[in-house]
Amino acid sequence: xxxxxxxxxxxxxxxxxxxxxxxxxxxxxxxxxxxxxxxxxxxxxxxxxxxxxxxxxxxxxxxxxxxxxxxxxxxxxxxxxxxxxxxxxxxxxxxxxxxxxxxxxxxxxxxxxxxxxxxxxxxxxxxxxxxxxxxxxxxxxxxxxxxxxxxxxxxxxxxxxxxxxxxxxxxxxxxxxxxxxxxxxxxxxxxxxxxxxxxxxxxxxxxxxxxxxxxxxxxxxxxxxxxxxxxxxxxxxxxxxxxxxxxxxxxxxxxxxxxxxxxxxxxxxxxxxxxxxxxxxxxxxxxxxxxxxxxxxxxxxxxxxxxxxxxxxxxxxxxxxxxxxxxxxxxxxxxxxxxxxxxxxxxxxxxxxxxxxxxxxxxxxxx
Numbered sequence: 001x002x003x004x005x006x007x008x009x010x011x012x013x014x015x016x017x018x019x020x021x022x023x024x025x026x027x028x029x030x031x032x033x034x035x036x037x038x039x040x041x042x043x044x045x046x047x048x049x050x051x052x053x054x055x056x057x058x059x060x061x062x063x064x065x066x067x068x069x070x071x072x073x074x075x076x077x078x079x080x081x082x083x084x085x086x087x088x089x090x091x092x093x094x095x096x097x098x099x100x101x102x103x104x105x106x107x108x109x110x111x112x113x114x115x116x117x118x119x120x121x122x123x124x125x126x127x128x129x130x131x132x133x134x135x136x137x138x139x140x141x142x143x144x145x146x147x148x149x150x151x152x153x154x155x156x157x158x159x160x161x162x163x164x165x166x167x168x169x170x171x172x173x174x175x176x177x178x179x180x181x182x183x184x185x186x187x188x189x190x191x192x193x194x195x196x197x198x199x200x201x202x203x204x205x206x207x208x209x210x211x212x213x214x215x216x217x218x219x220x221x222x223x224x225x226x227x228x229x230x231x232x233x234x235x236x237x238x239x240x241x242x243x244x245x246x247x248x249x250x251x252x253x254x255x256x257x258x259x260x261x262x263x264x265x266x267x268x269x270x271x272x273x274x275x276x277x278x279x280x281x282x283x284x285x286x287x288x289x290x291x292x293x294x295x296x297x298x299x300x301x302x303x304x305x306x307x308x309x310x311x312x313x314x315x316x317x318x319x320x321x322x323x324x325x326x327x328x329x330x331x332x333x334x335x336x337x338x339x340x341x342x343x344x345x346x347x348x349x350x351x352x353x354x355x356x357x358x359x360x361x362x363x364x365x366x367x
Contacts, residue, residue, distance in 0.1 A: 005257050006168045006205050014198060016264040024271050025191060031278050032193070032229065039235040039285070047233065048085055050288045053316065054234045054281070055079050059104050062218050062239035065246055070097055072319060079105065088309065099126035100215070107219040108234055111226035114185045117177060120208075120216065127212040138210035143177065146170040151207050153253075164250055165257035167207035176206050184220070192228030196221045197270035201263060204253060218242070225274075235284065241277035249273075291315045301348070306331040307341050311350070314365050321354070321362035 039050060056076045063070050074093035078101040081090060093101070103123045113119075121141040128140045144151055146169060154161040168176060180202055188195050200221040207213045218239050226232060242249050248269065256266040294315065303311070310327060320326075327338035342363055345351040354362045 003258070004165050005259060005261060014202075014261050014263045016194075016262065016267050020264055021194070021267055021271065024268065024275075025193065028193060028271050028275055028278075029191070031275060035235060035278050035281055036229055036231065039233070039281075042288075046288055046292055048083075049291070050235055050284055051233050052076065052080060052083070052085060052087070053284050053287065054237050055104065055108070056316075057240045057284075058222070058234065058237040059100055060240075061237060061243040062104070062215050063100060065218075065239065065243050065249075066214055070100070072317065073313070075101060076316065088312070095129045099129050102126045103215070103219055104222070107223040108226050109232045111223045111232060115181055115220070115223065117181065123216055123219065124209050124212055127215065133211040140210075143173040143208045144170050144210045151210075153204070153207055153213075153257075162250075164254040167205070173206065173208050177208055180206065184224075192224060193271070193274070194267060196224035196228065197267045198263070199224050200270065201253070201256065201266055205257065236277045236281035238274060238277050241273050241280055245273060245276075287315065287317075298350075304341065306333060306337075307345060310341070311345075311365075321360070322364065323360060323362050 039047060042050065056072065056079055059075050059079070060070055060072060071093075073091055074097045076087070077090040078093040078098055079085075080087045082101065082105055103126050106119075106123065125141040128138060131137060131140050139145060150169065151167040153164045153167060180199075183202075184195075184199055190198075200217050203217040203220055204213060209216070221238060222234070225238065226234070252266055252269045256263055259265075291312075294311075306327075310322070310331065313330070314322065324335060324338045324342055327333075327342060328335045331338065331341075333341075342351060346353065346363070349366055351363045352366050354364055
């Protein structure tokens with residue numbers, strides 16, 4: 001009896017119950033079209049802000065799924081620079097952040113270009129610019145060779161990893177990846193959204209690299225979704241939704257990997273997760289519109305550069321509590337200057353002191 005899906009004699013001839021998925025797929029396609037239409041009806045500046053927020057969230061959350069936290073300001077600045085967006089207050093990003101952003105933007109902005117082995121190698125090299133994953137040296141820009149043992153797909157912190165499944169041996173990868181890439185680049189004989197779900201699963205099943213397979217699989221799914229919409233503009237983040245449902249994500253992958261070639265359950269979960277990602281786009285839209293209304297209402301009000309930058313950070317999703325010490329550190333000013341900036345905004349009813357108080361007094365935007 002086969003232990004994993006890739007050991008099936010008919011692989012990779014995945015099958016699914018089209019009748020069971022038809023209503024869900026029709027609903028997803030309808031909602032997808034409505035969302036794209038709503039976003040494209042926004043003006044250029046608001047649409048650009050929505051894309052920037054979505055891509056920032058996508059990069060952040062795809063890394064968080066793998067247990068890695070990136071600096072949001074660096075990610076946002078890197079994306080804005082590469083898209084030519086003038087957001088003010090751009091900061092340098094380290095090469096690791098730049099590499100992850102480069103991967104994601106190449107997948108979504110150049111979605112109509114063929115996916116090739118060399119392109120995947122470039123993505124992988126961008127993810128690991130030092131040739132290491134943490135302290136471990138890995139093979140970069142090439143398929144894994146299993147020199148340190150079989151490739152096992154795990155989750156959880158070091159020392160407490162959970163093994164979900166074992167990938168095919170390295171000797172099969174050249175042929176397996178050729179088959180995957182030929183299928184991915186061929187004209188879709190199935191709905192393109194279904195193709196995105198299958199591509200994600202197929203790539204994860206092969207796990208062709210020493211590390212970074214999850215992030216690249218999600219980038220491939222985003223690329224396929226962009227193809228399904230015919231636009232490089234991203235208004236929802238599948239990775240952000242997967243991050244919220246990480247346990248279900250891994251459980252569904254594991255169950256599918258240990259089943260036969262019927263992937264109906266995986267596709268059902270993928271489509272439902274995509275639908276919930278569309279709902280998350282509503283929060284992005286609300287945030288973008290709130291930010292636009294704020295600056296429109298305060299168009300004539302005087303703000304110094306520090307205040308303007310910090311207010312934008314708060315509206316873009318500031319992580320943690322805002323304190324005067326964080327303000328001073330971010331703006332590279334004294335504590336006294338930070339307090340004067342904050343007090344001025346409190347007097348104007350823009351910021352409010354949080355109720356906790358004490359030595360770590362924090363502040364929030366007035367709703």
